[in-house]
Amino acid sequence: MELAGTIAVVTGSSSGIGLATCRALLDAGASVFGLSRRETTLDHERFRWLPTDVTIESEIDRAFEAIFTERGCVDLLVNNAGFGFFRDIESIDTAEWRKLIDTNLTAMFLCTRKVVPSMKAAGRGMIVNIGSVAGKRGIKGGTAYCASKFAVNGFSESLMEELRGFGIRVACLNPVSIMTEFFDHAGIEPKKHLQPDEIAHLIVSLVQLPDGMLPDEMTVRPL
Numbered sequence: 111m112e113l114a115g116t117i118a119v120v121t122g123s124s125s126g127i128g129l130a131t132c133r134a135l136l137d138a139g140a141s142v143f144g145l146s147r148r149e150t151t152l153d154h155e156r157f158r159w160l161p162t163d164v165t166i167e168s169e170i171d172r173a174f175e176a177i178f179t180e181r182g183c184v185d186l187l188v189n190n191a192g193f194g195f196f197r198d199i200e201s202i203d204t205a206e207w208r209k210l211i212d213t214n215l216t217a218m219f220l221c222t223r224k225v226v227p228s229m230k231a232a233g234r235g236m237i238v239n240i241g242s243v244a245g246k247r248g249i250k251g252g253t254a255y256c257a258s259k260f261a262v263n264g265f266s267e268s269l270m271e272e273l274r275g276f277g278i279r280v281a282c283l284n285p286v287s288i289m290t291e292f293f294d295h296a297g298i299e300p301k302k303h304l305q306p307d308e309i310a311h312l313i314v315s316l317v318q319l320p321d322g323m324l325p326d327e328m329t330v331r332p333l
């Protein structure tokens with residue numbers, strides 16, 4: 111997809127991978143809407159922050175209503191908002207479990223459901239879901255996080271099969287150890303890491319592949 115002139119939505123735009131992805135998409139010529147609770151401080155004429163808690167459906171409704179009223183369609187959705195923690199199961203309370211599943215998984219379903227009709231009408235579009243290597247293999251302490259990211263992989267693969275006949279590409283990117291605020295709260299420390307700009311570059315490269323190419327899943331780790 112040629113990004114110049116397209117409309118992109120990035121969830122979790124206020125820091126880390128999401129913020130870097132907004133910058134990279136703007137550099138490539140897209141107009142970008144960023145959804146996050148904290149302000150996304152990006153001073154660019156083609157960027158707009160829409161304050162949104164993606165665990166609250168009415169806030170997602172409000173954000174997409176604003177986007178569709180203003181621009182009429184969405185060409186690219188990057189479902190990135192998420193967080194993780196790694197702890198023994200008996201220390202995880204129900205509210206924490208639900209918040210993690212709501213943020214990492216249910217928000218992805220809700221945002222995707224918003225954009226699919228306009229992508230189907232256009233006969234093209236791309237949805238990039240940020241999974242994790244924790245969505246490919248279990249990790250000690252990762253019952254909640256791994257469960258959410260395994261689900262992201264299953265969601266993405268099913269969605270890819272559902273939408274490919276409509277000209278809509280779905281990709282799931284499974285990164286390992288990107289140096290972001292994720293590790294301020296995760297309870298683990300990576301030995302090696304990549305920078306968010308590097309993942310953003312990869313996301314933009316995947317989107318820019320010819321429309322007939324469907325890069326459905328990729329794991330990316332530090333060398």
Ligand SMILES: NC(=O)c1ccc[n+]([C@@H]2O[C@H](COP(=O)([O-])OP(=O)(O)OC[C@H]3O[C@@H](n4cnc5c(N)ncnc54)[C@H](OP(=O)(O)O)[C@@H]3O)[C@@H](O)[C@H]2O)c1
Nearest residue numbers: 122124125126127147148163164191192287288290291292
């Ligand atoms: N860093 C890694 O090594 C790594 C590896 C694999 C996968 N990932 C995944 O990459 C994604 C981005 O994480 P990151 O590493 O860039 O961490 P980060 O810097 O902590 O960014 C997380 C983003 O998600 C947003 N977010 C969290 N809860 C939200 C909510 N309820 N509503 C709206 N936005 C919310 C945050 O915004 P607000 O707080 O402003 O709402 C923030 O912009 C996550 O899905 C994470 O699981 C990260």
